[in-house]
Amino acid sequence: DTGVSQNPRHKITKRGQNVTFRCDPISEHNRLYWYRQTLGQGPEFLTYFQNEAQLEKSRLLSDRFSAERPKGSFSTLEIQRTEQGDSAMYLCASSAQSSGNTIYFGEGSWLTVV
Protein backbone atom coordinates (compact mmCIF):
# COMPACT_ATOMS: atom_id res chain seq x y z
CA ASP A 1 0.00 0.00 0.00
CA THR A 2 1.61 3.25 -1.09
CA GLY A 3 -1.04 5.61 0.23
CA VAL A 4 -1.04 7.78 3.33
CA SER A 5 -1.23 5.61 6.41
CA GLN A 6 -2.65 6.69 9.76
CA ASN A 7 -2.88 4.93 13.08
CA PRO A 8 -4.62 4.24 15.24
CA ARG A 9 -7.80 4.44 13.20
CA HIS A 10 -9.93 4.79 16.29
CA LYS A 11 -9.11 6.00 19.77
CA ILE A 12 -11.39 6.36 22.77
CA THR A 13 -9.86 8.16 25.69
CA LYS A 14 -10.92 9.69 28.96
CA ARG A 15 -10.92 13.43 29.34
CA GLY A 16 -7.57 14.65 30.58
CA GLN A 17 -5.53 11.87 29.00
CA ASN A 18 -2.93 12.41 26.30
CA VAL A 19 -3.24 10.85 22.87
CA THR A 20 -0.84 10.56 19.95
CA PHE A 21 -1.61 9.87 16.32
CA ARG A 22 0.91 8.81 13.73
CA CYS A 23 0.94 9.51 10.01
CA ASP A 24 3.14 7.92 7.36
CA PRO A 25 2.92 9.95 4.15
CA ILE A 26 3.33 8.73 0.62
CA SER A 27 6.97 7.95 0.08
CA GLU A 28 9.01 10.94 -1.08
CA HIS A 29 6.21 13.43 -0.48
CA ASN A 30 7.92 16.36 1.17
CA ARG A 31 4.76 18.07 2.40
CA LEU A 32 2.61 16.70 5.18
CA TYR A 33 -0.63 18.17 6.49
CA TRP A 34 -2.89 17.68 9.45
CA TYR A 35 -6.58 18.51 9.28
CA ARG A 36 -9.43 18.08 11.72
CA GLN A 37 -12.99 17.24 10.74
CA THR A 38 -16.12 17.16 12.83
CA LEU A 39 -19.43 15.63 11.81
CA GLY A 40 -21.15 17.46 9.00
CA GLN A 41 -18.26 19.84 8.40
CA GLY A 42 -15.42 20.04 5.93
CA PRO A 43 -11.84 19.39 7.01
CA GLU A 44 -10.19 22.31 8.82
CA PHE A 45 -6.50 22.97 8.38
CA LEU A 46 -4.35 22.52 11.49
CA THR A 47 -0.73 22.56 10.41
CA TYR A 48 1.70 21.50 7.72
CA PHE A 49 5.32 20.56 7.26
CA GLN A 50 7.72 20.85 4.41
CA ASN A 51 10.26 18.17 5.12
CA GLU A 52 10.93 18.47 8.85
CA ALA A 53 10.06 22.16 9.11
CA GLN A 54 6.65 23.11 10.48
CA LEU A 55 5.72 26.03 8.25
CA GLU A 56 2.28 27.02 9.44
CA LYS A 57 0.00 26.44 12.40
CA SER A 58 -3.67 27.28 12.52
CA ARG A 59 -5.18 29.22 15.38
CA LEU A 60 -7.22 26.05 15.93
CA LEU A 61 -4.05 24.40 17.20
CA SER A 62 -4.06 25.29 20.88
CA ASP A 63 -1.08 24.87 23.19
CA ARG A 64 -2.32 21.38 24.02
CA PHE A 65 -1.63 20.26 20.46
CA SER A 66 1.82 19.55 19.14
CA ALA A 67 2.89 18.09 15.83
CA GLU A 68 6.32 16.86 14.85
CA ARG A 69 8.01 15.46 11.81
CA PRO A 70 11.50 14.78 13.14
CA LYS A 71 13.15 13.22 10.11
CA GLY A 72 10.96 14.63 7.41
CA SER A 73 9.16 11.33 6.95
CA PHE A 74 6.42 10.25 9.38
CA SER A 75 4.65 12.72 11.64
CA THR A 76 2.97 12.59 15.02
CA LEU A 77 0.15 14.71 16.38
CA GLU A 78 -0.13 14.75 20.15
CA ILE A 79 -3.04 16.14 22.09
CA GLN A 80 -2.40 16.71 25.78
CA ARG A 81 -5.08 16.89 28.48
CA THR A 82 -7.81 15.98 26.03
CA GLU A 83 -11.19 17.69 26.23
CA GLN A 84 -14.54 16.52 24.90
CA GLY A 85 -14.34 19.22 22.25
CA ASP A 86 -11.30 17.48 20.81
CA SER A 87 -13.52 14.63 19.61
CA ALA A 88 -13.16 14.62 15.84
CA MET A 89 -11.50 12.85 12.97
CA TYR A 90 -7.88 13.84 12.48
CA LEU A 91 -6.83 13.59 8.87
CA CYS A 92 -3.29 13.45 7.59
CA ALA A 93 -2.39 14.23 4.00
CA SER A 94 0.73 14.56 1.91
CA SER A 95 1.78 16.11 -1.33
CA ALA A 96 4.81 16.67 -3.50
CA GLN A 97 5.47 19.68 -5.64
CA SER A 98 5.54 17.44 -8.67
CA SER A 99 1.93 16.42 -8.07
CA GLY A 100 0.72 19.92 -8.91
CA ASN A 101 -0.54 20.56 -5.40
CA THR A 102 -2.80 17.54 -5.38
CA ILE A 103 -3.05 16.54 -1.74
CA TYR A 104 -3.63 12.88 -0.90
CA PHE A 105 -5.41 11.98 2.31
CA GLY A 106 -5.22 9.06 4.68
CA GLU A 107 -8.25 7.31 6.14
CA GLY A 108 -8.17 9.44 9.27
CA SER A 109 -7.95 8.77 12.98
CA TRP A 110 -11.18 9.02 14.91
CA LEU A 111 -10.86 10.43 18.42
CA THR A 112 -13.63 10.14 20.98
CA VAL A 113 -13.07 11.82 24.33
CA VAL A 114 -15.42 10.58 27.04
Place this chain on the structure above:
Amino acid sequence: SQQGEEDPQALSIQEGENATMNCSYKTSINNLQWYRQNSGRGLVHLILIRSNEREKHSGRLRVTLDTSKKSSSLLITASRAADTASYFCATDAIYNTDKLIFGTGTRLQVFP
Protein backbone atom coordinates in the same frame (compact mmCIF):
# COMPACT_ATOMS: atom_id res chain seq x y z
CA SER B 1 -12.24 28.81 8.88
CA GLN B 2 -13.89 27.57 5.70
CA GLN B 3 -13.03 29.20 2.41
CA GLY B 4 -15.95 27.99 0.41
CA GLU B 5 -19.49 26.87 0.56
CA GLU B 6 -21.10 24.09 -1.38
CA ASP B 7 -24.63 24.25 -2.58
CA PRO B 8 -26.88 22.40 -2.02
CA GLN B 9 -25.95 21.07 1.40
CA ALA B 10 -27.76 17.84 0.58
CA LEU B 11 -28.97 16.30 -2.65
CA SER B 12 -31.07 13.17 -3.25
CA ILE B 13 -31.51 11.70 -6.72
CA GLN B 14 -32.36 8.45 -8.45
CA GLU B 15 -29.78 6.27 -10.16
CA GLY B 16 -29.21 7.38 -13.72
CA GLU B 17 -29.91 11.04 -13.03
CA ASN B 18 -27.26 13.73 -13.13
CA ALA B 19 -26.07 15.42 -9.95
CA THR B 20 -24.81 19.00 -9.92
CA MET B 21 -23.02 20.54 -6.96
CA ASN B 22 -21.82 24.11 -6.75
CA CYS B 23 -18.99 25.67 -4.81
CA SER B 24 -18.32 29.32 -4.09
CA TYR B 25 -15.10 30.67 -2.64
CA LYS B 26 -13.81 33.99 -1.39
CA THR B 27 -10.23 34.70 -2.40
CA SER B 28 -8.27 34.51 -5.63
CA ILE B 29 -6.92 31.03 -6.26
CA ASN B 30 -4.37 29.09 -8.27
CA ASN B 31 -6.44 25.94 -8.48
CA LEU B 32 -9.58 24.30 -7.17
CA GLN B 33 -9.97 20.65 -6.34
CA TRP B 34 -12.93 18.38 -5.71
CA TYR B 35 -12.81 15.54 -3.23
CA ARG B 36 -15.17 12.77 -2.32
CA GLN B 37 -15.64 11.28 1.14
CA ASN B 38 -17.56 8.16 2.00
CA SER B 39 -19.04 8.14 5.49
CA GLY B 40 -16.34 7.76 8.12
CA ARG B 41 -13.55 7.48 5.58
CA GLY B 42 -10.78 9.68 4.28
CA LEU B 43 -11.01 12.01 1.31
CA VAL B 44 -10.41 10.81 -2.22
CA HIS B 45 -9.13 13.26 -4.79
CA LEU B 46 -11.38 13.51 -7.85
CA ILE B 47 -10.19 16.32 -10.06
CA LEU B 48 -8.07 19.49 -10.06
CA ILE B 49 -8.84 22.50 -12.22
CA ARG B 50 -6.41 25.38 -12.56
CA SER B 51 -7.42 29.03 -12.48
CA ASN B 52 -6.70 29.42 -16.20
CA GLU B 53 -8.97 26.50 -17.10
CA ARG B 54 -12.72 26.78 -17.55
CA GLU B 55 -13.79 23.18 -17.84
CA LYS B 56 -12.35 19.76 -17.20
CA HIS B 57 -13.63 16.22 -17.65
CA SER B 58 -12.75 12.94 -16.00
CA GLY B 59 -14.94 9.96 -16.79
CA ARG B 60 -18.46 10.80 -15.60
CA LEU B 61 -17.23 13.97 -13.89
CA ARG B 62 -17.35 17.44 -15.40
CA VAL B 63 -15.99 20.42 -13.51
CA THR B 64 -16.35 24.05 -14.46
CA LEU B 65 -14.62 27.07 -12.99
CA ASP B 66 -15.67 30.71 -13.24
CA THR B 67 -13.01 32.82 -11.57
CA SER B 68 -14.93 36.04 -12.19
CA LYS B 69 -17.78 34.70 -10.06
CA LYS B 70 -15.48 32.74 -7.75
CA SER B 71 -17.50 29.62 -8.29
CA SER B 72 -17.17 26.07 -9.53
CA SER B 73 -19.54 23.25 -10.29
CA LEU B 74 -19.18 19.49 -10.25
CA LEU B 75 -21.47 17.46 -12.48
CA ILE B 76 -21.75 13.72 -12.06
CA THR B 77 -23.54 12.18 -15.03
CA ALA B 78 -25.53 8.95 -14.99
CA SER B 79 -25.19 8.64 -11.22
CA ARG B 80 -24.91 5.30 -9.46
CA ALA B 81 -25.77 4.24 -5.93
CA ALA B 82 -22.02 3.92 -5.33
CA ASP B 83 -21.69 7.69 -5.90
CA THR B 84 -23.42 8.25 -2.56
CA ALA B 85 -20.93 10.28 -0.53
CA SER B 86 -20.05 13.80 0.56
CA TYR B 87 -18.34 15.99 -2.00
CA PHE B 88 -16.05 18.86 -1.05
CA CYS B 89 -14.41 21.58 -3.02
CA ALA B 90 -11.04 22.85 -1.83
CA THR B 91 -9.01 25.83 -2.89
CA ASP B 92 -5.53 27.09 -2.35
CA ALA B 93 -4.87 30.80 -2.18
CA ILE B 94 -2.62 32.87 -4.40
CA TYR B 95 -0.72 34.11 -1.34
CA ASN B 96 -0.26 30.56 0.00
CA THR B 97 -0.42 27.74 -2.47
CA ASP B 98 0.79 25.12 -0.04
CA LYS B 99 -2.44 24.33 1.78
CA LEU B 100 -6.05 23.67 0.85
CA ILE B 101 -9.07 25.23 2.44
CA PHE B 102 -12.23 23.16 2.23
CA GLY B 103 -15.85 24.02 1.84
CA THR B 104 -18.68 22.64 3.91
CA GLY B 105 -19.58 19.83 1.49
CA THR B 106 -22.59 18.49 -0.34
CA ARG B 107 -24.05 15.21 0.88
CA LEU B 108 -25.22 13.25 -2.15
CA GLN B 109 -27.62 10.34 -1.81
CA VAL B 110 -28.27 8.25 -4.91
CA PHE B 111 -31.19 5.86 -4.62
CA PRO B 112 -31.14 2.62 -6.64
